[in-house]
Amino acid sequence: GGRDTTWLVHVTPDAGRIVLTFEDRTAAEAVGQFRRDFVANVSHELRTPLTALQGFIETLRGAARNDAPARERFLGIMERETARMTHLVDDLLSLSRVEENERMRPATAVEFGPLVAATLADLEPVIAASGVTVTLTDDSGRAEVRADANQMRQVVGNLIENAVKYGASGGVLNVTLDAPAPHRVLRGEGVALHVQDRGPGIAAHHIPRLTERFYRVDTHRSRALGGTGLGLAIVKHIVNRHRGRLVIDSTLGQGTTFTVILPLA
Numbered sequence: 501g502g503r504d505t506t507w508l509v510h511v512t513p514d515a516g517r518i519v520l521t522f523e524d525r526t527a528a529e530a531v532g533q534f535r536r537d538f539v540a541n542v543s544h545e546l547r548t549p550l551t552a553l554q555g556f557i558e559t560l561r562g563a564a565r566n567d568a569p570a571r572e573r574f575l576g577i578m579e580r581e582t583a584r585m586t587h588l589v590d591d592l593l594s595l596s597r598v599e600e601n602e603r604m605r606p607a608t609a610v611e612f613g614p615l616v617a618a619t620l621a622d623l624e625p626v627i628a629a630s631g632v633t634v635t636l637t638d639d640s641g642r643a644e645v646r647a648d649a650n651q652m653r654q655v656v657g658n659l660i661e662n663a664v665k666y667g668a669s670g671g672v673l674n675v676t677l678d679a680p681a682p683h684r685v686l687r688g689e690g691v692a693l694h695v696q697d698r699g700p701g702i703a704a705h706h707i708p709r710l711t712e713r714f715y716r717v718d719t720h721r722s723r724a725l726g727g728t729g730l731g732l733a734i735v736k737h738i739v740n741r742h743r744g745r746l747v748i749d750s751t752l753g754q755g756t757t758f759t760v761i762l763p764l765a
């Protein structure tokens with residue numbers, strides 16, 4: 501039951517004979533398929549809000565023309581759909597940027613603790629609006645990691661935003677930085693960041709797929725919350741670029757912990 505192999509056959513006439521050479525195209529085919537799926541997904545993700553916008557424009561011109569409350573409601577929905585498309589395009593750009601420089605290791609040494617604290621401060625309005633209480637425990641000392649600060653803030657921000665959105669409705673969220681320690685997965689010293697929520701948790705079979713582009717556990721919920729399905733794909737690529745590790749631990753009914761371990765600078 502293995503994967504089918506695709507062979508490219510080259511036919512070359514050679515002094516009265518025909519020479520056949522076989523080239524294994526399986527890997528190239530898989531890349532092509534991945535790209536086609538990706539384009540189909542992006543198109544679908546953009547088509548859905550565009551269709552909705554088109555419908556609302558027609559309604560505003562017609563039935564809702566003289567109905568002020570309905571007009572206000574429809575404009576609100578249109579605003580949200582537009583914001584979601586903008587978010588999607590921003591995420592697509594982030595993804596293509598990380599892919600472009602994934603092989604270039606970041607060069608600047610950055611203190612991890614202040615970077616996490618600054619990201620939390622930026623998210624203060626989102627956190628306040630959600631009613632979630634976030635605690636930050638920083639035992640990292642002044643540990644430095646070699647990082648692209650903007651990208652690393654995106655990693656920390658995406659994990660905290662997800663925990664606020666999916667994991668902690670009205671509850672508590674613990675953000676912890678451990679003291680630097682040897683980590684087997686890094687084969688060296690590193691510093692670990694944990695983002696721990698006490699939300700509903702994620703069923704085990706979803707976990708290996710969470711970092712795939714457009715993979716969502718609950719599509720309706722993700723869309724309603726303005727999600728693009730790209731956040732964790734971006735996180736994974738950035739962590740890879742930093743030669744770090746992403747670990748996801750979750751227990752249904754108890755909560756989820758996302759851990760990022762980065763090698764020390």
Ligand code: ADP
Nearest residue numbers: 662663666667716717722727728729730731732
């Ligand atoms: P999205 O834009 O949908 O949030 P992500 O790639 O960031 O996309 O996350 C993928 C999916 O993982 C989400 O749709 C959600 O179902 C699930 N998820 C992410 N973080 C958590 C969490 N802390 N608790 C429960 N589910 C989560």
